[in-house]
Amino acid sequence: xxxxxxxxxxxxxxxxxxxxxxxxxxxxxxxxxxxxxxxxxxxxxxxxxxxxxxxxxxxxxxxxxxxxxxxxxxxxxxxxxxxxxxxxxxxxxxxxxxxxxxxxxxxxxxxxxxxxxxxxxxxxxxxxxxxxxxxxxxxxxxxxxxxxxxxxxxxxxxxxxxxxxxxxxxxxxxxxxxxxxxxxxxxxxxxxxxxxxxxxxxxxxxxxxxxxxxxxxxxxxxxxxxxxxxxxxxxxxxxxxxxxxxxxxxxxxxxxxxxxxxxxxxxxxxxxxxxxxxxxxxxxxxxxxxxxxxxxxxxxxxxxxxxxxxxxxxxxxxxxxxxxxxxxxxxxxxxxxxxxxxxxxxxxxxxxxxxxxxxxxxxxxxxxxxxxxxxxxxxxxxxxxxxxxxxxxxxxxxxxxxxxxxxxxxxxxxxxxxxxxxxxxxxxxxxxxxxxxxxxxxxxxxxxxxxxxxxxxxxxxxxxxxxxxxxxxxxxxxxxxxxxxxxxxxxxxxxxxxxxxxxxxxxxxxxxxxxxxxxxxxxxxxx
Amino acid sequence: xxxxxxxxxxxxxxxxxxxxxxxxxxxxxxxxxxxxxxxxxxxxxxxxxxxxxxxxxxxxxxxxxxxxxxxxxxxxxxxxxxxxxxxxxxxxxxxxxxxxxxxxxxxxxxxxxxxxxxxxxxxxxxxxxxxxxxxxxxxxxxxxxxxxxxxxxxxxxxxxxxxxxxxxxxxxxxxxxxxxxxxxxxxxxxxxxxxxxxxxxxxxxxxxxxxxxxxxxxxxxxxxxxxxxxxxxxxxxxxxxxxxxxxxxxxxxxxxxxxxxxxxxxxxxxxxxxxxxxxxxxxxxxxxxxxxxxxxxxxxxxxxxxxxxxxxxxxxxxxxxxxxxxxxxxxxxxxxxxxxxxxxxxxxxxxxxxxxxxxxxxxxxxxxxxxxx
Numbered sequence: 001x002x003x004x005x006x007x008x009x010x011x012x013x014x015x016x017x018x019x020x021x022x023x024x025x026x027x028x029x030x031x032x033x034x035x036x037x038x039x040x041x042x043x044x045x046x047x048x049x050x051x052x053x054x055x056x057x058x059x060x061x062x063x064x065x066x067x068x069x070x071x072x073x074x075x076x077x078x079x080x081x082x083x084x085x086x087x088x089x090x091x092x093x094x095x096x097x098x099x100x101x102x103x104x105x106x107x108x109x110x111x112x113x114x115x116x117x118x119x120x121x122x123x124x125x126x127x128x129x130x131x132x133x134x135x136x137x138x139x140x141x142x143x144x145x146x147x148x149x150x151x152x153x154x155x156x157x158x159x160x161x162x163x164x165x166x167x168x169x170x171x172x173x174x175x176x177x178x179x180x181x182x183x184x185x186x187x188x189x190x191x192x193x194x195x196x197x198x199x200x201x202x203x204x205x206x207x208x209x210x211x212x213x214x215x216x217x218x219x220x221x222x223x224x225x226x227x228x229x230x231x232x233x234x235x236x237x238x239x240x241x242x243x244x245x246x247x248x249x250x251x252x253x254x255x256x257x258x259x260x261x262x263x264x265x266x267x268x269x270x271x272x273x274x275x276x277x278x279x280x281x282x283x284x285x286x287x288x289x290x291x292x293x294x295x296x297x298x299x300x301x302x303x304x305x306x307x308x309x310x311x312x313x314x315x316x317x318x319x320x321x322x323x324x325x326x327x328x329x330x331x332x333x334x335x336x337x338x339x340x341x342x343x344x345x346x347x348x349x350x351x352x353x354x355x356x357x358x359x360x361x362x363x364x365x366x367x368x369x370x371x372x373x374x375x376x377x378x379x380x381x382x383x384x385x386x387x388x389x390x391x392x393x394x395x396x397x398x399x400x401x402x403x404x405x406x407x408x409x410x411x412x413x414x415x416x417x418x419x420x421x422x423x424x425x426x427x428x429x430x431x432x433x434x435x436x437x438x439x440x441x442x443x444x445x446x447x448x449x450x451x452x453x454x455x456x457x458x459x460x461x462x463x464x465x466x467x468x469x470x471x472x473x474x475x476x477x478x479x480x481x482x483x484x485x486x487x488x489x490x491x492x493x494x495x496x497x498x499x500x501x502x503x504x505x506x507x508x509x510x511x512x513x514x515x516x517x518x519x520x521x522x523x524x525x526x527x
Numbered sequence: 528x529x530x531x532x533x534x535x536x537x538x539x540x541x542x543x544x545x546x547x548x549x550x551x552x553x554x555x556x557x558x559x560x561x562x563x564x565x566x567x568x569x570x571x572x573x574x575x576x577x578x579x580x581x582x583x584x585x586x587x588x589x590x591x592x593x594x595x596x597x598x599x600x601x602x603x604x605x606x607x608x609x610x611x612x613x614x615x616x617x618x619x620x621x622x623x624x625x626x627x628x629x630x631x632x633x634x635x636x637x638x639x640x641x642x643x644x645x646x647x648x649x650x651x652x653x654x655x656x657x658x659x660x661x662x663x664x665x666x667x668x669x670x671x672x673x674x675x676x677x678x679x680x681x682x683x684x685x686x687x688x689x690x691x692x693x694x695x696x697x698x699x700x701x702x703x704x705x706x707x708x709x710x711x712x713x714x715x716x717x718x719x720x721x722x723x724x725x726x727x728x729x730x731x732x733x734x735x736x737x738x739x740x741x742x743x744x745x746x747x748x749x750x751x752x753x754x755x756x757x758x759x760x761x762x763x764x765x766x767x768x769x770x771x772x773x774x775x776x777x778x779x780x781x782x783x784x785x786x787x788x789x790x791x792x793x794x795x796x797x798x799x800x801x802x803x804x805x806x807x808x809x810x811x812x813x814x815x816x817x818x819x820x821x822x823x824x825x826x827x828x829x830x831x832x833x834x835x836x837x838x839x840x841x842x843x844x845x846x847x848x849x850x851x852x853x854x855x856x857x858x859x860x861x862x863x864x865x866x867x868x869x870x871x872x873x874x875x876x877x878x879x880x881x882x883x884x885x886x887x888x889x890x891x892x893x894x895x896x897x898x899x900x
């Protein structure tokens with residue numbers, strides 16, 4: 001706009017453009033590779049893999065979505081509209097499953113439901129020695145694990161919808177003489193629709209891009225297939241084609257989620273806030289409710305956590321906690337710290353420019369940075385790998401490639417706490433510093449940076465903790481012999497050494513808890 | 528748009544607009560580019576004398592804040608020049624950065640640094656001074672604005688009025704060439720705003736600070752300003768003393784914006800303006816037969832209840848110190864009249880209207896773009 005301002009911000013502008021380029025280039029490369037591929041490869045894939053992979057992915061997403069809808073909405077309704085002992089405790093506990101990476105839950109369920117496992121034993125006592133239960137390595141097993149792991153998304157969004165909804169709507173309905181149950185169907189649920197839809201889109205996005213659970217349960221989805229094409233067949237072209245499909249698929253649900261989340265605001269911000277009346281039930285009702293919630297949290301978190309702890313305490317597992325174990329821990333921590341630092345350094349100029357000078361260019365750069373959202377781990381890895389093989393083969397196989405992939409993959413998580421932190425400071429604060437005689441740089445140092453420090457730290461911690469448990473990109477891009485905690489869990493679990501995997505898995509779950517608190521606290525307060 | 532000045536002609540206006548660059552602040556034909564969210568302003572010229580309190584008054588979206596931001600150096604000018612202390616600071620191809628302009632600014636929501644204590648906020652721009660000097664200055668300022676003992680508080684521990692005083696102290700401690708105030712009282716409750724208005728006026732007089740104040744509230748402008756610039760749609764409608772603005776508005780917009788006014792149509796014949804409310808002097812020297820509009824303020828209309836009168840009271844609004852009546856004339860035209868709070872007439876009472884003819888202002892019909900309502 002002005003010559004002066006342009007001079008001052010142009011270095012920042014260059015940095016932002018370069019960052020956006022860094023993110024879009026690999027993505028563009030994969031896309032072009034897929035589109036320029038020999039039509040024969042396309043037709044071969046269409047004839048063989050794609051129909052099966054698509055139907056598997058769609059079926060898994062559909063079944064998980066319907067189950068999470070049931071679990072998420074019912075639990076949210078119970079903790080917001082019913083009063084029972086320990087309600088607040090349950091309210092918090094219901095998000096705990098999010099701390100459990102899918103591969104940890106998958107490995108625990110392949111033990112529990114596996115051949116000769118405890119559930120089969122119990123079933124055989126009831127139904128006779130020849131009785132069998134379903135194998136965890138199946139559509140049913142994948143559905144179960146993914147449902148238990150992702151229903152908190154629906155729960156969280158439904159809960160905040162129920163809490164921030166104007167109670168008057170329900171009261172009007174009751175005043176017209178409509179019963180409590182009918183009010184739920186006629187008023188409450190329709191009002192929650194945008195929030196529920198946003199939660200479901202998030203669940204589907206998560207299911208579609210998951211690698212950990214489907215790989216351990218050997219259920220063929222698109223994401224798993226991309227990984228297999230890259231490792232088993234070293235066929236990057238086929239992997240690119242599958243990735244393109246996957247990204248298109250994910251994009252649809254990302255846009256759906258954004259759209260519904262945006263719409264949900266219109267349903268919530270009317271009138272003054274009043275907390276809803278909570279109904280009380282007799283001892284039978286209370287017992288049933290507690291039993292229901294206990295069963296869900298027990299299956300999704302308590303039982304797995306108990307198993308991990310007891311396995312970790314076993315002598316076999318204790319023997320693995322040696323210098324090698326600390327080496328893995330160090331590797332994980334080192335990678336995560338590099339990725340987090342890189343992520344916030346790249347994210348800050350992008351978020352700053354988008355909030356202070358919202359031109360099309362700057363907003364476009366920011367949106368490009370959110371591309372990592374639709375890139376499942378294997379795809380991010382593939383993108384970086386393909387680009388690196390073609391442009392900079394000398395860094396292939398080094399830690400740097402891996403860090404670039406992490407940054408692309410987790411930048412959105414960082415941006416989500418950097419952006420609001422910047423938006424909360426009014427530009428007036430920076431302007432007033434200028435009237436007090438401070439230059440642009442001094443203003444940045446003495447006003448902007450101190451004020452966004454918290455958002456900055458939260459962004460760093462979030463990227464750090466998410467990188468700690470990242471699996472597929474690490475598997476594909478790590479230097480030879482460079483193992484992390486997540487890799488150890490996955491490898492031991494693949495070999496069914498359940499006890500040996502436990503200490504690493506337990507550590508990952510524990511590290512996931514603070515990230516969970518950071519992620520949830522915003523939604524929690526907003527409601 | 529602007530008719531000739533009813534009394535002084537154009538001379539007064541001209542004299543005020545084009546004074547030499549020796550004034551503390553001068554805007555010469557300033558226009559600002561249209562930017563999303565900031566209304567454009569066109570061809571604005573005015574100047575502020577040393578120690579003067581000048582008010583930019585207008586409805587929201589009229590561009591008054593844009594002018595303030597252009598003076599501070601936050602908005603570029605598309606054409607025209609801005610001078611501070613005789614120095615060119617803004618023109619289409621030159622822009623002195625804000626930090627070199629020595630302007631003080633108090634934002635609508637005060638913009639106190641939330642991470643700094645009161646004393647650190649006030650001393651924020653004093654890094655170049657020694658510690659002891661800084662401390663004395665901060666203490667002096669705190670005494671000046673009446674906030675001794677608050678130096679270790681954080682902004683969120685202060686009330687709105689206290690925050691405003693800190694923001695003021697922070698700006699004044701720099702000895703700014705001009706102090707820019709953006710809607711300074713809009714975030715205070717009415718009681719507090721009244722008190723702060725008085726305090727601020729005294730303070731600015733005592734410190735002889737040249738001040739530009741932006742507001743949409745004409746009462747505030749009248750109470751604070753030496754001169755007022757009334758703005759509408761990015762254009763300067765009138766620049767004058769508060770009294771002139773109220774009594775001799777140059778445009779129907781100004782007349783209506785600075786106080787309640789009724790506009791009565793009339794025609795000129797035999798050198799007088801004939802209206803439903805009687806005859807008024809033809810101050811505009813209009814031709815016979817020309818259509819004009821007469822502006823009358825409610826305090827210039829007196830009501831006398833009379834049996835058989837053709838006008839009657841439509842409604843009464845009790846305002847504490849006065850009663851504001853809406854009166855319907857035989858033609859259906861409605862005018863307003865302000866009466867003492869003890870004279871109570873019921874709806875439908877027939878009344879005679881007596882108009883103080885000396886206070887009316889005449890506008891040509893063509894100039895009277897419908898006043899905003």
